[in-house]
Amino acid sequence: EPEVTQTPSHQVTQMGQEVILRCVPISNHLYFYWYRQILGQKVEFLVSFYNNEISEKSEIFDDQFSVERPDGSNFTLKIRSTKLEDSAMYFCASSAELPSGELFFGEGSRLTVL
């Protein structure tokens, strides 16, 4: 069964360091997303991406964040200078269609900023 895969599963980094989280969406999907979940809190939307550009981003997704689909298969989230409050589980998701198409989530990348 096709699935969304994310790497790394867990990353520990020092405050101020750059982090890149990687995702391989399901191959025929066209819509890509990043969400995050701080421990004990709700899942929050970060960004949606379609046709090689951001289609929507939340207030959380400030200038420190960027996304890229460099080679047609990977979808990356970069945090330029991590802060303590960036510690969270980051989920990548993809969908084949809009508006109510099923989002398939990866298993997440846990980011710990020290």
Next chain:
Amino acid sequence: TQLLEQSPQFLSIQEGENLTVYCNSSSVFSSLQWYRQEPGEGPVLLVTVVTGGEVKKLKRLTFQFGDARKDSSLHITAAQPGDTGLYLCAGTGSSNTGKLIFGQGTTLQVKP
């Protein structure tokens, strides 16, 4: 800002009991989805409801979308320990980007 409020946040029941989880908003959603999330994993879709008043059944789980498309409920009949987990409702935002707005989740524990 569209928000979804889920209740209850925690529910601990005995095997065989029935339960209902609610998901409410003051906003209209074009669709609403229910997910289940296991520890250390991403959410997995259970069902999508699109039409006001729609009812969908998945074995012992019954999902309903309110007539005004502002609320939804998940009812589990004769709960089993295997139903234990985190249940999330999520609504499709007003923009047409597929963005989901999640409720805070309901942690269900079913004791044998």
